[in-house]
Amino acid sequence: MSATDKAHNKIEKAKGKAQETVGRVTGDREREVKGQATQAKSDVKQSGEKIKDAVKDVTDKTDDTARRSSAPTSAGRKQA
Secondary structure (H helix, E strand, C coil): CCHHHHHHHHHHHHHHHHHHHHHHHHCCHHHHHHHHHHHHHHHHHHHHHHHHHHHHHHHHHHHHHHHHHHCECCCCCECC
16 A cells, blocks of 8 residues: 555545544534544545555565576576
8 A cells, every 4th residue: 555545544534533523512413424434434445455455465475486486496497
């Protein structure tokens, strides 16, 4: 996940928390619920980014393993 995406998601979550708090303090139930929804949306985005990172990590490790196993040995043959 890029640092920009991570920061954006944290800002979005903070905005949602602020909106929820304002709604709670003013008795505006609709604003409170919208704030909660914004926080949930941010959490989902954050989870999606983490999944992308995990898939990338696995893919990178698989690529590294494949490269190592197909690299020639000192004798000039491929490793088994």
